[in-house]
Amino acid sequence: MFNISKIIVQDLWKNKAVIAYGILMLTFGWGIFAIEYQSEKAILSLLRVILFVQPLITLLFAGMYYYNSQEFLLLLAAQPIKRKTLFLGVFAGLSTVFTLIFLLSIGVPVLVFSPTVEGLALLLAGGLLIFVFTAIALLVSVHVNDKARGMGFALLVWSFFAFIYDGLLLLFMYQFAEYPIERPVLGLTFLNPIDIARIFVISKTEASALLGLSGAVFQNFFGALQGAIAAIFMLLVWASLPFALAYRKFVRKDL
Amino acid sequence: MKNLFLFILLGLSCGMPTQLLSAKWHVGPGGDFLTIAAAIAAAAPHDHIVVHNGHYFERQLLIDKPLQLTAEPGAVIDAKNEAEDIFLITSDSVEISGFLLQNVGVSFLYECAAIRLRGANYAKLQDNRIEGCYFGIYLERVSNTDVGNNYIKNSFAEEVNAGNAIHAWKSKKLHIHNNVLTGHRDGIYFEFVDDSLIECNNSYGNLRYGLHFMFSNRDAYLRNIFRDNAAGVAVMFSHNIEMTANDFLHNWGGASYGLLLKEISDGQIRQNHFIRNTVGILAEGANRLVMSENQFTRNGTAIDIKGNCLDNQITANNFLANTFEVVTNSKHSNNEFKANYWSGYLGYDLDRNGVGDVPYRPVDLFAKITHEIPAATMLLHSNIIDLLEIGEKTFPQLIPLELTDSMPRIRPYSYD
Numbered sequence: 001m002f003n004i005s006k007i008i009v010q011d012l013w014k015n016k017a018v019i020a021y022g023i024l025m026l027t028f029g030w031g032i033f034a035i036e037y038q039s040e041k042a043i044l045s046l047l048r049v050i051l052f053v054q055p056l057i058t059l060l061f062a063g064m065y066y067y068n069s070q071e072f073l074l075l076l077a078a079q080p081i082k083r084k085t086l087f088l089g090v091f092a093g094l095s096t097v098f099t100l101i102f103l104l105s106i107g108v109p110v111l112v113f114s115p116t117v118e119g120l121a122l123l124l125a126g127g128l129l130i131f132v133f134t135a136i137a138l139l140v141s142v143h144v145n146d147k148a149r150g151m152g153f154a155l156l157v158w159s160f161f162a163f164i165y166d167g168l169l170l171l172f173m174y175q176f177a178e179y180p181i182e183r184p185v186l187g188l189t190f191l192n193p194i195d196i197a198r199i200f201v202i203s204k205t206e207a208s209a210l211l212g213l214s215g216a217v218f219q220n221f222f223g224a225l226q227g228a229i230a231a232i233f234m235l236l237v238w239a240s241l242p243f244a245l246a247y248r249k250f251v252r253k254d255l
Numbered sequence: 256m257k258n259l260f261l262f263i264l265l266g267l268s269c270g271m272p273t274q275l276l277s278a279k280w281h282v283g284p285g286g287d288f289l290t291i292a293a294a295i296a297a298a299a300p301h302d303h304i305v306v307h308n309g310h311y312f313e314r315q316l317l318i319d320k321p322l323q324l325t326a327e328p329g330a331v332i333d334a335k336n337e338a339e340d341i342f343l344i345t346s347d348s349v350e351i352s353g354f355l356l357q358n359v360g361v362s363f364l365y366e367c368a369a370i371r372l373r374g375a376n377y378a379k380l381q382d383n384r385i386e387g388c389y390f391g392i393y394l395e396r397v398s399n400t401d402v403g404n405n406y407i408k409n410s411f412a413e414e415v416n417a418g419n420a421i422h423a424w425k426s427k428k429l430h431i432h433n434n435v436l437t438g439h440r441d442g443i444y445f446e447f448v449d450d451s452l453i454e455c456n457n458s459y460g461n462l463r464y465g466l467h468f469m470f471s472n473r474d475a476y477l478r479n480i481f482r483d484n485a486a487g488v489a490v491m492f493s494h495n496i497e498m499t500a501n502d503f504l505h506n507w508g509g510a511s512y513g514l515l516l517k518e519i520s521d522g523q524i525r526q527n528h529f530i531r532n533t534v535g536i537l538a539e540g541a542n543r544l545v546m547s548e549n550q551f552t553r554n555g556t557a558i559d560i561k562g563n564c565l566d567n568q569i570t571a572n573n574f575l576a577n578t579f580e581v582v583t584n585s586k587h588s589n590n591e592f593k594a595n596y597w598s599g600y601l602g603y604d605l606d607r608n609g610v611g612d613v614p615y616r617p618v619d620l621f622a623k624i625t626h627e628i629p630a631a632t633m634l635l636h637s638n639i640i641d642l643l644e645i646g647e648k649t650f651p652q653l654i655p656l657e658l659t660d661s662m663p664r665i666r667p668y669s670y671d
Contacts, residue, residue: 040553041576041598044636052638166639170624170631177628185630195637202635218633 004089283307338362
């Protein structure tokens with residue numbers, strides 16, 4: 001497994017798209033702290049990057065890489081290597097590269113310029129999102145054989161989690177505005193990893209706006225330790241569930 | 256000029272004999288008296304009583320003649336939690352300084368205080384420490400009185416049982432300065448108090464307001480710090496209040512704000528700092544106010560200005576990193592927002608004159624949505640909200656059209 005991961009990491013490290021993405025993230029991470037002298041605002045800007053750009057790139061790139069290296073995987077599968085090892089190797093290689101880029105471009109500046117609770121929450125949420133979206137990307141690519149369709153589907157998944165879900169949530173809230181919907185909404189946010197990560201970070205930063213009558217419900221939940229643990233746990237579930245499903249499919253698939 | 260000379264002459268002729276004739280009495284073991292009450296009873300007007308180191312279990316000390324009472328370090332007057340005043344001053348020109356006054360009990364029938372002035376003018380209350388007292392200093396029909404450098408502390412748990420640190424009623428021309436006030440209901444409470452000056456006080460950790468005005472006119476408060484109170488300052492039903500260079504810090508909670516303005520008019524709010532409050536300024540029925548050169552940093556909502564506020568001028572303020580900059584409950588705006596710096600402003604300045612070329616609308620759609628559905632706070636910083644926001648800013652439909660800053664600053668306003 002480690003050998004496969006090592007090969008994949010070495011391969012990715014030379015990939016032009018990865019280099020471009022790395023440079024983009026480095027400019028974001030270091031540039032925002034250079035421009036913004038208020039670290040809390042910088043954290044919020046980085047939150048946008050983590051919730052918007054990073055899931056998109058992770059999804060598209062991981063999916064694309066899987067499709068492009070299908071022949072390589074076929075070759076390896078012909079060797080006496082277990083499918084399990086092969087799949088774990090691919091997943092580990094991809095997530096290692098993304099995590100490294102994330103840590104270098106956003107992790108280091110946050111730890112240097114704003115080593116606060118909110119900064120650490122941001123890093124934790126961002127790191128977990130990488131695993132979530134790598135797993136989802138593999139799930140999509142393993143299931144959809146056609147590259148174009150697979151990529152289209154990945155885009156759809158991304159836009160669902162990034163926009164559509166929240167739009168539906170807003171619609172739901174408008175429809176049921178007369179009812180005490182705080183708790184149902186709280187439950188519904190757990191069905192979207194981006195929402196979990198967002199609220200987890202915000203509950204550590206801008207508590208003031210979340211206060212108020214219904215904000216108190218969220219604040220009590222996410223601000224407390226058990227809420228933080230629940231959020232992290234749910235993100236882990238969101239990473240492991242697609243991973244397990246993709247793994248199941250990959251092991252049985254006719255490559 | 257001739258009048259002035261006469262006045263000075265008059266002052267000298269009146270002041271000198273009393274100064275020369277005033278006696279000095281010592282209270283304490285080995286002094287002239289053992290109790291303060293005995294010393295007060297024996298003293299002639301304008302005498303000076305010095306209270307020496309020791310514990311005095313006395314209360315209801317009625318001062319009905321002009322006296323100067325000073326305490327040596329270590330002089331403590333303890334009311335033993337009885338619900339009675341320690342000092343009750345009914346005479347003009349009394350001076351009380353340097354005491355440690357403690358343990359005035361709570362009563363629901365009588366608002367007992369460590370020092371109470373009733374119909375007394377020209378008093379000086381300075382350098383006292385007042386701890387664990389129901390009310391600290393209570394001013395009733397008082398004028399021209401100086402309350403400075405006092406430290407008033409209590410640790411009340413509930414608002415209903417708590418008294419105010421400095422309570423003034425139906426008074427005028429007070430000067431309240433450099434006091435530290437904490438753990439009471441209100442740090443300073445003004446009711447029907449006119450022409451007074453409050454400066455350089457530090458009011459923190461009070462259960463209700465750091466400073467509270469009711470029906471008080473032509474007052475000023477300058478350079479005070481209000482931190483961690485349930486709400487910083489409440490100015491209600493008052494006119495011509497000047498509020499300058501105060502710090503409103505971290506007034507935080509479900510119903511908290513830095514400054515509450517209710518039914519007030521013709522005031523000035525200048526050069527204050529509002530940092531980390533749930534709501535910076537909450538204005539209801541506030542008219543003809545000038546808010547300028549204030550700094551709003553990292554508040555939940557910087558200004559919540561209700562639709563019944565008219566003709567206010569909000570100019571040259573800096574709004575930095577607030578979650579919501581301006582919130583209102585009306586589609587119309589009868590206030591003028593001009594030349595402020597908004598950190599949410601994304602416009603440009605082609606002619607480089609420091610003024611943005613595109614007007615700025617500080618009320619955002621999300622503020623309006625959360626106003627209607629509080630549960631929508633859940634979607635703060637969500638991508639969908641950002642998208643809607645962009646659409647709304649480009650083609651305004653729902654947010655108040657008139658509430659715009661027509662000449663937003665490109666760089667923050669800098670103080671001298």
